Amino acid sequence: MKILLAGxxxxAACPSYEYPMSGWGAHLAPETYWWAAVHNYAKGGATTESFREEGLWYQLLHQTVQGDLVLIQFGHNDQKRDHLAPRAGYDANLRRMVADVQAKGGIPILCTSVERRHFSKGQLDFTLGEYPAVVRELADELGLDVIDLNHWTRALYEELGEEGSKELFFHFAPGEHAHWAGGLEDNTHFHEKGAKRIAVYVAEQLESLGYGLAATLKVGARV
Incomplete structure (x- = not known):
């Protein structure tokens, strides 16, 4: 079984000059899901539309065979395009992606978008509107498994607090990072510390959904 990531x-895995910035998919293997090959097609700036237009979705589907898991997480950039509104283009594109994966014999797993770290007067803001809700509703309607990263990351940030949650994100003072010499306070993109925590949670959720090592060995024994 392979795990293929769209997002x-x-x-995504970030270029080396941005280290230690990282997406969670870069740490799903080998640190957390070492026994399954993980193919990460996620790309910075991608929407449910551009991912197909740029050929990344075709590449992913070309590698998908019976029983592979395809994890799909978009929303951050769809939110910036009026025609990709939650109950318009976004929903339609997700439905098409699900159908494509199922036609290949793969197993689509929808993921709600990770939350941004935006606090107002000590309270964590909801920055993604209806995008997470649409994913939950679509998974329920189509009988799909869903990993609710929006709910979990919100709980994580709130547990750590406004100050403590900074360590999960890409914050550097001037002179601390060669690529961002002037400093950076990024509350969307993760420091590898944050990316690794999310990857561990994704792996745990896959295990609880029955896609762990034991399940794969059982399938292999029947072949």
Whole structure:
């Protein structure tokens, strides 16, 4: 079984010059899901539309065979395009992606978008509107498994607090990072510390959904 990832920068592996910025998909293997091959097609700036237009979705589907898991997480950049509104283009594109994966014999797993770290007067803001709700509703309607990263990351940030949650994100003072010499306070993209925590949670959720090592060995024994 393979695990194939479709998503944006919060999932993608980042270029070396941006280290230690990272998406969670870069740490799903070998650190957390070492026994399954993980193919990460996620790309910074991607939407449910551009991912197909740029050929990344075709590449992913070309590698998908019976029983492979395809994890899909978009929303951050769809939110910036009026025609990709939650109950318009976004929903339609997700439905098409699900159908494509199922036609290949793969197993689509929808992921709600990870939350941004935006606090107002000590309270964590909801920055993604209806995008997470649409994913939950679509999974329920189509009988799909869903990993609710929006709910979980919100709980994580709130547990750590406004100050403590900074360590999960890409914050550097001037002079601390060669690529961002002037400093950076990024509350969307993760420091590898944050990306690794999310990857561990994704792996745990896959195990609880029955896609762990034991399940794969059982399938292999029947072949």
């Amino acid at each position: 944006d920068s919060t999932v």
